[in-house]
Amino acid sequence: MAINSPGEMTQKSGILLVRSLGLCFFLGALLLVGSAASLSVGAAQISFQEVCDWASGGGELTEVQEAILGRSRLPRLIVALLVGINLSIAGLLLQLVTRNPLADPGLIGVTAGAGLAATIVLALYPRAASALPIAAFSGALISSIVVYGVSWRPGAGSSPIRMILAGVAVNAILGAVIGFLMTAYSDRIPSMMFWTSGSFNGRSWMHFDLLWPYSLVGVIGSALLIPKLKILEMGEDTATSLGINAGQVRLFTFVIAALLAGSAASVAGLVGFVGLVVPHLVRLLVGRSASLLPTCAIGGACLLVWSDVAARAILPPSEIAVGVITGLLGGPYFVYLLYKSRWLQ
Amino acid sequence: MLEVQNVSVNLGGVEVVRDVSFQIARTDNVAIIGPNGCGKSTLLRCMIGSIPAEKGRIYLHGEDFSGLPLKQRAKSIGLLSQRESVPSMTSVFDYVCAGRHPYRKFFRGLDRIDLEVVDRVLEELDIAHLRDRVVERLSGGERQRVRLATLMAQDPEVLLLDEPMTGLDLCHQYLLLKVLSTTQRKFSKASISVMHDIDMALRFFSRLLVMKEGRIVADGPPQEVLTDRLIQEVFGVCGKIQTHTETCFPLFVCDPFQDQSRYTENQSQASCSGGTSLDLG
Numbered sequence: 001m002a003i004n005s006p007g008e009m010t011q012k013s014g015i016l017l018v019r020s021l022g023l024c025f026f027l028g029a030l031l032l033v034g035s036a037a038s039l040s041v042g043a044a045q046i047s048f049q050e051v052c053d054w055a056s057g058g059g060e061l062t063e064v065q066e067a068i069l070g071r072s073r074l075p076r077l078i079v080a081l082l083v084g085i086n087l088s089i090a091g092l093l094l095q096l097v098t099r100n101p102l103a104d105p106g107l108i109g110v111t112a113g114a115g116l117a118a119t120i121v122l123a124l125y126p127r128a129a130s131a132l133p134i135a136a137f138s139g140a141l142i143s144s145i146v147v148y149g150v151s152w153r154p155g156a157g158s159s160p161i162r163m164i165l166a167g168v169a170v171n172a173i174l175g176a177v178i179g180f181l182m183t184a185y186s187d188r189i190p191s192m193m194f195w196t197s198g199s200f201n202g203r204s205w206m207h208f209d210l211l212w213p214y215s216l217v218g219v220i221g222s223a224l225l226i227p228k229l230k231i232l233e234m235g236e237d238t239a240t241s242l243g244i245n246a247g248q249v250r251l252f253t254f255v256i257a258a259l260l261a262g263s264a265a266s267v268a269g270l271v272g273f274v275g276l277v278v279p280h281l282v283r284l285l286v287g288r289s290a291s292l293l294p295t296c297a298i299g300g301a302c303l304l305v306w307s308d309v310a311a312r313a314i315l316p317p318s319e320i321a322v323g324v325i326t327g328l329l330g331g332p333y334f335v336y337l338l339y340k341s342r343w344l345q
Numbered sequence: 346m347l348e349v350q351n352v353s354v355n356l357g358g359v360e361v362v363r364d365v366s367f368q369i370a371r372t373d374n375v376a377i378i379g380p381n382g383c384g385k386s387t388l389l390r391c392m393i394g395s396i397p398a399e400k401g402r403i404y405l406h407g408e409d410f411s412g413l414p415l416k417q418r419a420k421s422i423g424l425l426s427q428r429e430s431v432p433s434m435t436s437v438f439d440y441v442c443a444g445r446h447p448y449r450k451f452f453r454g455l456d457r458i459d460l461e462v463v464d465r466v467l468e469e470l471d472i473a474h475l476r477d478r479v480v481e482r483l484s485g486g487e488r489q490r491v492r493l494a495t496l497m498a499q500d501p502e503v504l505l506l507d508e509p510m511t512g513l514d515l516c517h518q519y520l521l522l523k524v525l526s527t528t529q530r531k532f533s534k535a536s537i538s539v540m541h542d543i544d545m546a547l548r549f550f551s552r553l554l555v556m557k558e559g560r561i562v563a564d565g566p567p568q569e570v571l572t573d574r575l576i577q578e579v580f581g582v583c584g585k586i587q588t589h590t591e592t593c594f595p596l597f598v599c600d601p602f603q604d605q606s607r608y609t610e611n612q613s614q615a616s617c618s619g620g621t622s623l624d625l626g
Contacts, residue, residue, distance in 0.1 A: 099430070231443045233432035238492075240395040241426065242499060243419030243447045287434040290454070 020291040023282075027298040031081075034305040038077045041312045044068050071204070079203040079267060080308045080322075081301040082215045084274060086264035088300025089222050089293065091275020093257040095283075096229040097250055098148065100163055102337060104276035105140070105261035108163055109170030111272075113143025114258075114265035116174045123185035133210050133263040140262030143170055144254050197323030198269030200308050207267045214263035219297065221256040226293055229253060271323045273330020274300055280337070303329075346371050347422075347503055347535065352401035354384070354391050361387045363559035364401070369503065373535045374526070376546040376567070379556035380580055385539045386427060388556075389505045393424045405502075419447035423501035425492055427508055437475045437483070437491050441467060444498030466497040469524050471517070485512035493521065497528065504528075506538040510545075522549050543597040547571060547586070555579055568595055 040051045046065050054061055054069070061069070087105060094103035094110075105111050117139025118132050125131075147170050151163035228249045232239045236246050261275070278299045286295055307325040314320055347369040354362040362384040369375065377385050390396050392403060394411060403410040405421050413421070432440070444466075445459040455463075467473040470490045475483065480491060489512045496504060504525070510518050522545070529536060537554075540546045546553055547567045555563040555570065557579045563570045573585050576597065584599040 101433075227446070227449075230432065230435075231446055233430065233435075234440070234443060234495075235426060235429035237390055237393070237395045237424060237426035237428050238495075241393045241419065241422070241424040241496075241505075242443060243415040243417075245415060283434055287436065287439070289439075 017289075020286045020289050020295065023285055024291060024295055024298060027295065027302050031298060031302045031305060034302060034309060035077055035081075037309045038080070038305050039069060039073045041309055042068070042073060072202075075205045075208050076200050076203045076308070077305065079207050079211060080200050080304045082208070082211050083200075083264045083268045083271060084278075084300035084302070084304030085297045086211075086215055086218060086260040086300075087271060087274040088278035088296050088303070089218060090257045090260040090264070092279035092282075092292070092296050093222055093225065093229070093253050093260075094144075094275065095279050096226070096233065097253040097257075098163060099233060101280060102164055102276065102334070104273060105144075105257070105265075106270055106272035106274075107171075107276065107334075108144065108147045108167035109174065110140045110144045110147075110258060110261045111265045111270045112171045112174035112178075113139035113141075114262040115139070115270060116143075116178050117262075118266050119178050119181050123181050123188055126188050130210065132266040133214055136266035137214070137259050137262035140265070141255060141258035143174065144258050146170060148254070197321040197327070198265070198271040199311075199319070199321045199323070200268060201319055203267065211263055211267050214259055218256055218260035218263075219293075221252065221259075223293055225249060225253050225256060269323065271304065271326050273326050273334065274303055276337075277330045277333050278303055280333075346406055348404040349392065350402045350404065352388070352391060352398045352403065354387050354396060355399040356387065356396070360399075361559055362391065362398075365559075365561055366401075367554065367561065367564060369535045369537065371535055372529055372533050374529060374549075374551040375535070375537045375554060376540045376550035376552070377537060377554045377556060378540055378543065378546050378579075383556045384559040385556055386507050389424055389507050389537070389539065390426070392505060393422050394418060395424075416447045419499065419501065421501055422503045422505060423496050423499040424505040425496045425507055425509055427511070429492060431481050431488070433481060435480050436477050437467070437472060437480055438463065438477065440480050440491055441494045441498050444495040444500075447499065462500065463494075463498050466494045469497065470494045471520060486514055486517060489513055490517060490521075493524075497524070500532075502534055504534060504536040506536065508539050508541065510540070510542065518545075543571070543576070544595075547595045547597065 036048060036051050036055065039055075040046050040048045044065065046061070046069065050061060050065075051069075054066075090105045090110070091103065094105065094108070095101060114136035117135040121128055121132055121135045147163060147166045150166040150169075153162075228239075228244050231242055231244055232246055232249055239246050239249075264271070279296050282292065282296045282299050286292055303326070304322070307322050307329070310325050311320045311322045349365060349367050349369075352362060352365045353360060365384075365388060377388070379385050387396065391398050392410075405413070410418065410422070441463050442455060442459070445455055445462065448459060449455065464473070467476060470493055472487065472490050472494060475487060475491070480488060483491065489509075493506075493509060496506070506525075509521060509525075513521060525536060525538075526549075528534060538550070540550075550567055553563070553565065553567040553570050554561055555575065562579065563575060571586065573583075576586075577583055582599055582601050584597055584601070586595055586597050588594070589596050
């Protein structure tokens with residue numbers, strides 16, 4: 001009966017707490033710097049120093065500069081931030097509910113479902129643009145349930161590899177339909193590029209207004225669901241024994257994940273891998289501690305804000321789609337996960 | 346306090362549990378034995394509401410169990426399931442804390458009482474030294490004790506244990522029996538355990554339910570109910586329940602390749618009359 005001294009045990013828990021707090025602090029600082037960088041990058045010359053002074057209330061900017069910041073760069077920054085939060089939390093929820101480390105809204109067809117629904121709205125009812133997030137949400141929900149249903153086997157649950165394959169199939173089918181609609185209604189729909197490699201170019205306060213209610217509901221819903229999802233991970237009987245309605249929690253989780261991923265896709269298009277990389281790395285670092293959700297949210301915001309900075313800074317004056325940047329970062333990480341997973345050997 | 350009334354469970358067209366009825370009183374210490382696939386686990390899963398009963402009802406303190414709120418149910422009946430999965434990147438402490446879920450208030454974390462309970466059960470089941478280890482990397486027996494601790498932390502009125510001895514070494518098997526009996530006596534709780542060890546079922550339980558093909562074929566004090574004949578009928582294994590000469594404990598001696606008639610002549614040799622239960626308190 002070797003029992004460690006209580007001091008040693010609290011020390012270990014303490015280390016985990018310090019690590020979570022440290023990570024939050026580090027990501028928060030990174031996010032602040034990224035935001036300032038995001039505001040200063042662009043065609044019009046506003047230096048990093050000027051942005052910092054302006055943000056702290058000190059510096060003087062010309063009227064034109066202020067207009068550029070307030071009407072173009074600030075909404076763009078905030079939309080990127082919200083999309084990052086949405087996608088990483090959606091990924092976290094999907095990874096927890098499917099017990100699948102490879103679940104990502106883009107990979108498993110959730111985003112494509114949102115894309116198709118949005119394309120249909122744009123093609124058939126071009127005036128109903130404000131209905132885009134709702135349509136995207138419904139499309140995302142349907143495709144996520146289809147993919148989960150196809151990959152699920154009684155007794156065995158949902159295997160990661162089946163889910164990825166189902167996602168590939170659903171992505172291919174939905175992509176083909178989107179392509180068809182793009183050609184048939186080419187006068188009404190801006191560009192296919194948007195859905196295949198999302199972008200924040202020209203995002204305004206209108207997009208922010210479309211997005212934030214979904215983010216708010218999604219974040220609150222996730223905060224309520226995550227403790228239950230953690231228990232559901234222990235097995236269905238145990239969860240039931242502990243007073244959790246497994247079916248209900250699963251359904252709500254898919255709804256909330258589709259809400260987050262669908263609304264993000266309706267304003268930014270397909271920004272891949274954010275929902276895969278961020279929750280996975282955060283889970284490696286902080287485990288199941290209570291800081292999982294906030295760390296994930298800050299991490300996702302951070303990744304997208306910096307990706308957006310990179311998208312504008314790499315090839316000025318032209319702009320790379322932000323989905324290209326996240327794809328370049330997340331794709332290799334996905335390959336690495338595939339390479340080291342034990343269930344593929 | 347717990348009454349199972351004519352419960353039948355249908356799984357994929359097969360009637361796995363057939364018309365089962367029994368009552369459990371406070372502090373009852375029940376073992377269920379029976380061959381593989383006879384519906385023991387299914388019965389327990391049905392009792393927590395994990396699978397619906399096709400027919401029949403379960404009453405707790407006279408109230409229909411399926412009508413109670415989920416958290417109320419979790420405080421009343423808890424199950425140590427065999428069908429568990431191990432969540433990734435979870436410390437033993439966090440895992441056992443999940444047992445306190447039914448006591449959590451909306452949007453509140455664990456309070457001081459919860460933490461005290463968790464620390465106490467970790468100590469009782471001899472896993473306090475594993476507190477910060479990752480559950481995935483524990484051995485089978487250690488993991489089993491972590492799961493038992495979770496059930497103890499849940500602290501229900503009726504404990505359902507599906508093969509609780511799985512993976513436990515000799516020392517920890519008896520530690521579990523001891524923890525179970527002290528908990529039961531101290532907090533007056535009932536327990537139902539699915540057992541495969543006939544000797545343990547004979548000695549450490551106050552009541553025995555024997556199941557075969559979904560039905561209860563015997564119910565009563567183990568040493569009255571369990572006969573050589575019943576064991577042969579239910580398990581198809583020949584053998585003899587004998588009383589150990591020095592300790593007077595009942596033991597089942599199995600002789601699967603012989604005919605039972607061989608033993609009847611030697612019956613007079615037994616010198617002790619009836620076994621005595623070992624008091625573990």
